[in-house]
Amino acid sequence: MKSDSTMKAIVLLIICTFFWGSCFPIGKHALSEVHALTLVFWRFVIAAACLGLYIKAARMPKPHLSSRQWLWVIAVSAVGVGGLNLGLFTGLTYTNATNGSLIMALSPLMTSLIACIALRTLPSFAQCFSLLVSLTGVLMVITNGHLETLFSMEINHGDKLIFCGMLAWSLYTYFSQGISRWMPVIPYTFVGMVSGAAVIGAMCLVSPDVQPFVELWNSSALGMTEVVYIGVFGTVAGYLLWLNGVRHLGSANAALFFNFVPIFSVLTSFLLGQAVTQLQLVGIAVVIAGLLLPRLRLLKRQPNVCPNA
Numbered sequence: 001m002k003s004d005s006t007m008k009a010i011v012l013l014i015i016c017t018f019f020w021g022s023c024f025p026i027g028k029h030a031l032s033e034v035h036a037l038t039l040v041f042w043r044f045v046i047a048a049a050c051l052g053l054y055i056k057a058a059r060m061p062k063p064h065l066s067s068r069q070w071l072w073v074i075a076v077s078a079v080g081v082g083g084l085n086l087g088l089f090t091g092l093t094y095t096n097a098t099n100g101s102l103i104m105a106l107s108p109l110m111t112s113l114i115a116c117i118a119l120r121t122l123p124s125f126a127q128c129f130s131l132l133v134s135l136t137g138v139l140m141v142i143t144n145g146h147l148e149t150l151f152s153m154e155i156n157h158g159d160k161l162i163f164c165g166m167l168a169w170s171l172y173t174y175f176s177q178g179i180s181r182w183m184p185v186i187p188y189t190f191v192g193m194v195s196g197a198a199v200i201g202a203m204c205l206v207s208p209d210v211q212p213f214v215e216l217w218n219s220s221a222l223g224m225t226e227v228v229y230i231g232v233f234g235t236v237a238g239y240l241l242w243l244n245g246v247r248h249l250g251s252a253n254a255a256l257f258f259n260f261v262p263i264f265s266v267l268t269s270f271l272l273g274q275a276v277t278q279l280q281l282v283g284i285a286v287v288i289a290g291l292l293l294p295r296l297r298l299l300k301r302q303p304n305v306c307p308n309a
Helices: 002-030 036-057 067-091 097-104 107-119 125-143 147-152 157-179 185-205 212-218 221-249 251-271 278-301
Strands: none
Touching: 002 221, 002 251, 036 067, 036 185, 036 212, 036 221, 067 157, 067 185, 097 157, 097 251, 107 125, 107 157, 107 251, 125 251, 125 278, 157 221, 157 251, 185 221, 221 251, 251 278
């Protein structure tokens, strides 16, 4: 039964990363019609509205938490959800997508380091090996095989902002594991979406050139559809599946699947008509191998038990 639950969590995490990965090429087109802050604002507004309607229709009871617990949930959500998107999208205005993808790919490693620091333990050899192999595959994909470009990266203001966003997401992933023990996933995700909308909404208010309502109204039907897709699948479904995976597998193991995000981004770009090289396909295989190797090692250790006749 536990094995079935683990396999289900793995499948749902892969679907989650597909939703997130597909949002990059889709969001890239949407950004040609609306500002980045506008896109992120509507992403969270749509997600909060969907979850709010679901909670009301399902008549889900309000979580009974102490004031201290509510404060902790809101703080983690605001930092993790709002901080990630604020750092990522504002950082991309100062740096290129390659730098951003590379920095975000460090999230699994950062989450594992946070867990080790908090628990005062050392990462296992299998975990380190899996991270190393998966990160190698990611680097192959986002650099197109030109690994020497990593040495020419300059740490500019945009890189620092994206690093802060990556760090915020890593903290959110780790602390969500503990919060999910005393708060259901759906209400917790709803709080995260509202917190994210509040953070980004505040940024829109202090940015005179950003007008979320006017920009969305003046966008095309395709642009509106893309915003809705990012809000429903890239946010509601994505966050619910992610938190479910964190609850079943733990933050460190779930963070490994974040390496699939740039991979699915490449595949989605290919489906939309952009070329994918053989080297990128090799990188995809390396990432998958990095995730599966520790699992195969555990299966090899399990003894074969024959049922009694």
